[in-house]
Amino acid sequence: MIKKLNIIIIAMVTTLFSLSASADNNVDIKAGFAADMGFGVSALINNKFSVMLGNDGVAADYIFKRGKFNAEVPFTWYIGAGAYNEWDKGFGVRVPLGLNLHFSQNWNAYAQVAPDLDFDDNAHFGAQLGAGLRYSF
Template identity: 45%
Template structure:
């Protein structure tokens, strides 16, 4: 499983670098970093169309499939993403696919908060369906 961690972490780095290079062309440009609770408490980041999270219980990387404004006058967006996760919080390591569905609110210049519900399908160790949630705050550079 340590080999899988290395592959996942390497993929996160490669994806973040490639998405930063495309950030100028993307409607989701900029780099956002902050704190949140997803795979335990940890660091969250958004790089172009990729969301990443690394916490004390695991790692998750998602690609934004849809992101739209709820209403033109309110800085509130809804989104759907797809990605993968790895949990290392218990005796075994779980790996699977996830589909976060959430809202993002810009509450101050450069700052946003998000909340999401995450249906997930564990693939390695056990084949089972689960449901998670996440919240966080990020600053855009």
């Protein structure tokens, strides 16, 4: 049952990303390396869909709110909602809360904390930390 649900979640996320990419010829893709689900690759598509594929699992998030602090603070913030699958421990849902630092025209760094609800054997709350560096194509 859990394996089937994981396959369904991954298929749904893949479909959403492909539909988003095909609907707009001007797709903004930022890709790089991150530590979130272990160490791996990270991508942000159209500043809305975030994907992390790491050696400990995979995560996909939809960023639904972004904002700025003020003109003097170089960081922006974001809030999202998503799901993850750990390769050997199960799956869950999460709410990433993060900061972006745009330090060059094409480069940005981010850090986030993602409170989560894990559904492996028993449902329990936790938190995931993530940080990464992305280049905009």
